[in-house]
Amino acid sequence: MSRSSHSTAVAEHHDNALRDSAVATNVLVVGVGGQGVIMVSKVIALLCQQHQLQVKQSEVHGMAKRGGVVFSHVRFGEQVYSPTIPTGEADVILALEWAEGLRWLRYLNPHTGTFIADTQQIVPPFACCNRQPGGLSGYDQLTANEIRSQLPGTLALDAGGIAAELGNSKAANTVLLGALSTALEFPVEDWQSLIAAAVPPQTVEVNRRAFTTGREWALNPPASNAAESVTPVVLEPVRAPAELEITEAWCKGCDICVKVCPERCLLLNEREVVEISDPAACTGCRLCEWLCPDFAIRIHIQTVEAQV
Amino acid sequence: MSASAQTQMRNLQGNHACALAAVAAGCRFYAGYPITPSSEIAERMAGELPQVGGVFIQMEDEIASIGAVLGASIGGVKAMTATSGPGFSLKQENLGYAMGAEIPCVVIDVMRGGPSTGMPTRPSQGDVMQARWGSHGDTVVIALVPDSVAEIYSQTIRAFNLSEQLRVPVVVLIDEIIGHLVETVAVPAPESLTLIDRKWADSPVDTFKPYAINGDDVPPMPRPGAGYRTHTTGLTHGEDGFPTQDPVLVAPMMDRILGKLERHRDLVDCFEAIDCEDAEILVVAYGITARAARRAVRRAREQGLRAGLFRPVTLWPFPEQALRSAAASAKTVLVPEMNAGQLCWEVERVCAGTPIARLNRVDGEVITPQQIEQQIMDLAAHE
Amino acid sequence: MAQLDNSSSVAVAFETESDGPIAPEAPANVLALMGNDAIARGAWEAGVRVAAAYPGTPSTEILEAVATYPAEDIQAQWSPNEKVACDVAIGASFGGVRALVAMKHVGLNVASDSLMSQTYIGVNGGLVLVVCDDPGMHSSQNEQDTRLLGRFAQVPVLEPADAQEALDFTRIAFDLSEQFDSPVIVRSTTRLSHCRSLVRIGERREVPPRGFCEDPVKNVMIPGHARQRHPVVLARDGAVQKYLATSDLIRWERGETSVGVITLGPAYTYVKEVLPGASVLKLGVSYPLAEKVVREFCDAVERVIVVEELEPFIEHELHALGIEAQGKAFFPRIGEFSPEIVRNGFRQAGVLPGSVENLADAELGIEPLARPPVLCAGCPHITTYMAMRALDARVSGDIGCYTLAAVEPLKAIDTCVAMGSSIGVAVGLAKAGTETKPIVATIGDSTFLHSGIPPLMDAVYNQADITVLLLDNQTIAMTGGQNHPGTGITLRGEPTYRVDFEELIRSLGVQSIKAVDSYNVGAFYQACRDAIEYRGVSVVISNRPCVLDPVKIKGPSLQVEAAGCTACQACMNLGCPALTWGEQRYEGRYKVTVDEALCMGCTLCVQVCPSDCIRPVVAQAHQ
Amino acid sequence: MSSAEHSDFEIRDYLRTDLFPHFMCPGCGHGIALRALLWALHELGISMDKLALVSGIGCSGRTAAYVDTNTMHVTHGRPLAFATGLKLARPDLEVVVITGDGDCLAIGGNHLIHACRRNLDLTCVMLNNEVYGMTGGQVSPTTSNDRFTTTTPLGNHEPVFDACELAAAAGASLVGREITLQTPSLKDLFRAALSHRGFSFVEVISDCTEIFGRKNDLGNSTEMILKQKSAIRPESYGNVVDQPFRPGNWSTGILARNERPEYGTNYREHIAAKLAVAVKGHR
Structure with a gap:
């Protein structure tokens, strides 16, 4: 499917949605707390309000803002009941972060839905749990190309990069709105005026350009897709786990190692001698080794080469 | 080779002779701190050492000087420092270290008058007991007392030899008068000198014990960099060199270290005995005083008195046997010293039973031959 | 088309770098309002004069929105806890004005002591409790169903389904309250409270104050009076039911009769989404049940299915009436509904064709990235719990942002029960005598003022050997940075007396008190260690303010x-x-x-x- | 900064393992500092045969013995003097001095300033634990104000030496400070010091937990070592938060560096030049 025909398909679908009052148009805006998901969804809601459409916009406040998953359902049409979008019925998923986009993909209408995603990766601390030598990030390994092979209409763009080129990386969301504007049938000037009213006065111009650039990008995505910047982490051979050796006779039980161990896998036993309580948890970071005043701890890290 | 090529007659100040002898003995490191009346030694070393590839350094104080000397010696280089009474006091702790850790070194003490700062430019022989007992704990030290510029030269060379051979600090006690005296010295050709280097360890590294007690009182020294990786400490240590306070280990080690000079009297002892065989009045004198005594004894003999002179050259360890035999016939022993009476106590101990007479002077003047002669006369008259 | 008046608007505050709201071109009486904003609007329109609350997600914005209305119209305040807030509203009602108290579902537990008596007393001015449930526990420690407490208290429970109804029902609730001399609960849920939709707004109706009504038998609940009041309460139920028989609050949407769906609240919208043509009885009031209408509806359809979130409340009422109805057989009793869950339920019930979907099925082979909520960058609680971990303490936690320290990576909280429970739990742990680790209770500033003072008093009184970490970040951070008596600022942003925690704690009899900045890791560790070593009750106050609220503290990156x-x-x-x-x-x-x-x-x-x-x-x- | 990985560093290759466990108290920072030193030596590929560790008296002085190299445990305050002699006599050796705050700054203060002035190619490692630990906890020149020691029973009222400022002022051509908690940084500082041609002075903030920590109620070993962070506040961290979070103000890292002629090389070159002139003049 070519880009232009894709855009047309979305537009047609949207037209149908507006004609059939029973069917709402569904836009799911997703991202990470702090990215502006709510702001983006409000822009859409305001557009709807301007066009005197019923609109429901639903989100969850509270813990979500603390670096967690943020999503906002925006539904509009002549009549809207449910505040949330049924799975498989989102007309557009607008993802401000790559993995968040993937998380919600099942909400996308598999036939007519448009996936617009920033290729930006925000890797949470939680995805950095495997600290073993050779350990991998828990971040999704799917590339934009893989997604595009299944969802040909996917628009994966480096909005932050585009915005930075325009002179203000904070305008990334406006770039995405520009891309989104190609999938929803609202007049461009309405988008622009709403955005102009929403952003700080001194950034109106850069946001205007950001919107235009995002929109043009989506209407005519460059041949060399920025989506390629979403690449899987190169798999390194997993090395043998670290081994921790304790020379009991040297340990004086000062307890430093137990307390500094990032993995909490050491303890002082009843003889006041250090003991490893969870050998599998040891990553071989060497903090205990370094900070043992008694030289009682040794870390052995086997490299693949050594094993061969 | 002509005789003159072998031996060079030179007019030398005592302190300069000391410096030249040190260089001739193989000394290649000097660290010192200026102090009257020893400073000429440093000055001469500063000129001589660079020419033979040695190092001269003037340190921040006497403690640093002996420290640097010991450091250099541990590094395998013959090293020396020179000082005078106040500086000698400052060196005592590190001298004790050299004794305990058995590090060869030579310390020149050009003695000056008085306690404390005293009389910096006047002579005395006040440091003889300090040389023996100046450091804390039981000490083991060799002290040599030359009586002439020529002997300064020879005894300085001997000091290095003994220090290397026995791994003890050797103190050369020089009277200010001799230190500043210019005399003709027959400076031997370098190749004619007998120079002794310490024994270097050459046994397998794995089994090497730096302080082995194996009959040889003086264990070979490990040269840093040669792979022995030993530990040197002032703490009492076992044969492996590591600290111990185990009596079972400490006792034999102390016995070896403190007893090694006694067991090497043959190397260490050095004295002069003049007319002692039948001497009824035995004068025991050292250094410049011995020179006056020599003349006094000769004059006494000329006057028919049976006087003799015993002159320890190695003052410490004290040549007890030699003195005892020298004093065999003595009815009185006279000990003239340029101090308030120090060596006389040692003489009294050795010559127990024989009355000891003392002739002391602490006014910054030397004891003259006349004074000693007079005292001999007086002693003879009283008999 | 007219510009919206900024001052009277609580709508569409476009939260961007510029604080000014955007004024869209739309009819002046139609606003896109969040459910909570609509409730506040409803209260204002109903002529409410006093509103109080303790913040709690998802109810927090109600009072914040109320506070945007002129102070001459409404006295609005944060109270230190829900019971106090409820009592304030009760007092206002005694005073003859309309009063609103808002809280989250667990807040009603705290306030229920007052409610259970107030239901006997009834009202003078209208008294409405807005209680926001949290199906799915987006930010709560349980998902209890407020309708059960409503029935327990025998007060009417109104259930709006969207923002428009939130406004309307709140307004009506005051009328009902006065009409039936009863407190009334308006029950919201997260999905309603935090969903924004278009609302047609109205004008404020000034209700003349009634003045205090001197009627001790009604107003003073002593056994003798209460015995007289209980029958009144029972009679009230019937009166309300009678009212409901003809009320607009109950809406019968006629459709196919093969299946009749009884539903209420946001569940209604899902039903309409997936089963547009069915006969639906939308209950605007869950308690008491509109028995007459319900019977008629059930008689008119072949099969009755109840779609309700959380407890089978209506379903059981129907069973009690002898009506054959199904509900929880198809729809989960746990969690929040969604169109697909409701669709699935109808498929399971055979009402909709198609097979039941496993909604957990990941498509496209995507493992969703775990992105749990975490403490903020720069959160002072981080050090607090690093210290607890380092000191290997047995930590009884409490409710607040810091509850996040219970999970990886800090993993330093052993128990968390309810608001203000930490200190009492710690006392119990100490009294059990089985714990070898040092026992530490950690409690936030506002949680401490909410319900932590009596247990601290208890700890001192009963000589428990515990340490209390008072995490004074000088705001109610979890709910978005609200003020409380410890911040010295009121709901309307006016300065007021600020609680001196040290003085307060000292007056309770605590001898060992130390305030320390938890950003100073070393000093904080030491203060904690000293406190733990102290025999008896010791308190360490971490006084580093929240990094986000009230002002975002940002140093060089x-x-x-x-x-x-x-x-x-x-x-x-x-x-x-x-x-x-x-x-x-x-x-x-x-x-x-x-x-x-x-x-x-x-x-x-x-x-x-x-x-x-x-x-x-x-x-x-x-x- | 080095990013070399650690895995090929086997510290036991550098230790006299038969002397272990060592005599230092539980939690003593000296062992950590020693590890960092050996790590740096390892990274620099310095042969233990060519290394000489000279240490003074005190707890710091005892650390050298545990290293399998040429070790000298000398008199109190004098390791710099010994090392000066050793290095001058044996320029082929890498000479490192391990000393303590009392050893280096009090009894050995004179030697320190002159060693700094001369700029002989030595590395002086001063383990600063703020106390005379070996003798039971007396006040030292670096004991912080108001700290209790056995000789400051009412708290220390004496002014305190900043060893690094002292060394820099005296002319040390590389001066640095680090805490034991930051072992890799300490290692890197040691690397810089060892690689430096000239006199380098490294102050290590090392905890005395059993004596000083106990006396001053500074917490257990872990707390003390974590508190080291509170004691360092490089200027660059200033104003990071609205109020300072660290009471101390010790800077860390390389604090002074200047390239001056190294004493030994300069001595030899100077002499060679002068002698050449003298010989020429003589002809």
Whole structure:
């Protein structure tokens, strides 16, 4: 499917949605707390309000803002009941972060839905749990190309990069709105005026350009897709786990190692001698080794080469 | 080779002779701190050492000087420092270290008058007991007392030899008068000198014990960099060199270290005995005083008195046997010293039973031959 | 088309860098309102004169919205806890004005002591409790169903389904309250409270104050009076039911009769979404049940299916009436509904064709990335719980942001029960005598003022050997940074007396009190250790303010000098969202990088970094 | 900064393992500092045969013995003097001095300033634990104000030496400070010091937990070592938060560096030049 025909398909679908009052148009805006998901969804809601459409916009406040998953359902049409979008019925998923986009993909209408995603990766601390030598990030390994092979209409763009080129990386969301504007049938000037009213006065111009650039990008995505910047982490051979050796006779039980161990896998036993309580948890970071005043701890890290 | 090529007659100040002898003995490191009346030694070393590839350094104080000397010696280089009474006091702790850790070194003490700062430019022989007992704990030290510029030269060379051979600090006690005296010295050709280097360890590294007690009182020294990786400490240590306070280990080690000079009297002892065989009045004198005594004894003999002179050259360890035999016939022993009476106590101990007479002077003047002669006369008259 | 008046609008505050709201061109009486804003609007329109609340997600915005209306119209205040807020509203009602109290579902537990008596007393001015349930527990410790408490208290429970109804029902609730001399509960849920939709607004109706009604038998609940009042309460139920028989609050949407769906609240919208043509009885009031209408409806359809979130409340009422109805057989009793869950339920019931979907099925082979909520970058609680971990304490936690320290990576909270429970739980742990670890209760500033003071008093009174960490971040951070008596600022932002925690705690009899800045890791550790070693009750106050509220504290961002990083990832244990893996590795482990945009410059990572490789960006530039 | 990985560093290759466990108290920072030193030596590929560790008296002085190299445990305050002699006599050796705050700054203060002035190619490692630990906890020149020691029972009222400022002022051509908690940084500082041609002075903030920590109620070993972070506040961290979070103000890292002629090389070159002139003049 070519880009232009894709855009047309979305537009047609949207037209149908507006004609059939029973069917709402569904836009799911997703991202990470702090990215502006709510702001983006409000822009859409305001557009709807301007066009005197019923609109429901639903989100969850509270813990979500603390670096967690943020999503906002925006539904509009002549009549809207449910505040949330049924799975498989989102007309557009607008993802401000790559993995968040993937998380919600099942909400996308598999036939007519448009996936617009920033290729930006925000890797949470939680995805950095495997600290073993050779350990991998828990971040999704799917590339934009893989997604595009299944969802040909996917628009994966480096909005932050585009915005930075325009002179203000904070305008990334406006770039995405520009891309989104190609999938929803609202007049461009309405988008622009709403955005102009929403952003700080001194950034109106850069946001205007950001919107235009995002929109043009989506209407005519460059041949060399920025989506390629979403690449899987190169798999390194997993090395043998670290081994921790304790020379009991040297340990004086000062307890430093137990307390500094990032993995909490050491303890002082009843003889006041250090003991490893969870050998599998040891990553071989060497903090205990370094900070043992008694030289009682040794870390052995086997490299693949050594094993061969 | 002509005789003159072998031996060079030179007019030398005592302190300069000391410096030249040190260089001739193989000394290649000097660290010192200026102090009257020893400073000429440093000055001469500063000129001589660079020419033979040695190092001269003037340190921040006497403690640093002996420290640097010991450091250099541990590094395998013959090293020396020179000082005078106040500086000698400052060196005592590190001298004790050299004794305990058995590090060869030579310390020149050009003695000056008085306690404390005293009389910096006047002579005395006040440091003889300090040389023996100046450091804390039981000490083991060799002290040599030359009586002439020529002997300064020879005894300085001997000091290095003994220090290397026995791994003890050797103190050369020089009277200010001799230190500043210019005399003709027959400076031997370098190749004619007998120079002794310490024994270097050459046994397998794995089994090497730096302080082995194996009959040889003086264990070979490990040269840093040669792979022995030993530990040197002032703490009492076992044969492996590591600290111990185990009596079972400490006792034999102390016995070896403190007893090694006694067991090497043959190397260490050095004295002069003049007319002692039948001497009824035995004068025991050292250094410049011995020179006056020599003349006094000769004059006494000329006057028919049976006087003799015993002159320890190695003052410490004290040549007890030699003195005892020298004093065999003595009815009185006279000990003239340029101090308030120090060596006389040692003489009294050795010559127990024989009355000891003392002739002391602490006014910054030397004891003259006349004074000693007079005292001999007086002693003879009283008999 | 007219410009919206900024001052009277609580709608569509376009929260961007510019604080000014956008005024869309739309009819002046139609606003896009969030459910909570609509409730506040409804209260204002109903002529409410006093409103009080203790913040609690998802109810918090109600009072914040109320406070945007003129103070001459409504006295609005934060109270230290829900019971106090409820009593304030009760007092206002006694005073003859309309009063509103808002809370989350668990807040009603705290306030229920008052409610259970107030239901006997009834009202003078209208009294409405807005209680927001949290099906799915987006930010709550349980998902209890307020309708059960409504029935328990025998007060009418109104259930709006969207923002328009939230406004309307709130307004009506006051009328009902006065009409039936009863407190009335308006029950919301997260999905309603936080869903924004178009609302047609109205004008405020000034209700003349009634003045205090001197009627001790009604107003003073002593046994003798209460015995007279209980029958009144029972009679009231019937009166309300009678009212409901003809009320608009109950809406019968006629459709196919093969299936009749009884539903209410947001569940109604899902039903309409997936089963547009069915006969639906939408109950605007869940308690008491509109028995007459319900019977008629059930008689008119072949099969009755009840679609309700959480408890089978209506379903059981129907069973009690002898009506054959199904509900929880198809729809879960746990969690929040969604169109697909409701669709699935109808499929299961055979009402809709198609097979039941396993909604957990991941498509496209995507494993959703775990992105749990974490403490903010720069959160002072991080050090607090690092210290608890280091000291190997048995920690009884409490309700607040810091509850996040219970999970990886801090994992330093052993128990968390309810608001203010931590100290009492710690006392019990100490009294049990089985614990070998030091026992520490951790409690936030507002939680302490909410319900932590009596248990601290108890700890002193009963000589428990515990340590209390008072995490005074000077705001109610979890709910978005509200004020409380410890901040010295009112709901309307006016200065007021500020509780002196040290003085307060000392007056309770605590001898060992130390206030310390938890950003100073070393000093904080020591203060905690000293406190733990102290025999008896000791209190350590962490006085570092919240990094986000009321003002965002932002220092120079930090960065990792990768050359020096040894990938020990000790800093990752902070759980700071600004820290993530970089591209370089050390011995196979990822080195760390700082997201400069997220970093607040708190330097906690600097302080725990054993390689000293984290430095301020600015200083780096100077080097 | 070095990013060399650690895995090929086996510290036991550098230790006299038969002397272990060592005599230092539980939690003593000296062992950590020693590890960092050996790590740096390892990274620089310095042969233990060519290394000489000279240490003074005190707890710091005892650390050298545990290293399998040429070790000298000399008199109190004098390791710099010994090392000066050793290095001058044996320029081929890498000479490192391990000393303590009392050893280096009090009894050995004179030697320190002159060693700094001369700029002989030595590395002086001063383990600063703020106390005379070996003798039971007396006040030292670096004991912080108001700290209790056995000789300051009412708290220390004496002014305190900043060893690094002292060394820098005296002319040390590389001066640095680090805490033991930051072992890799300490290692890197040691590397810089060892690689430096000239006199390098490294102050290590090392905890005395059993004596000083106990006396001053500074917490257990872990707390003390974590508190080291509070004691360092490089200027660059200033104003990071609205109020300072560290009471101390010790800077860390390389604090002074200047390139001056190294004493030994300069001595030899100077002499060679002068002698050449003298010989020429003589002809």
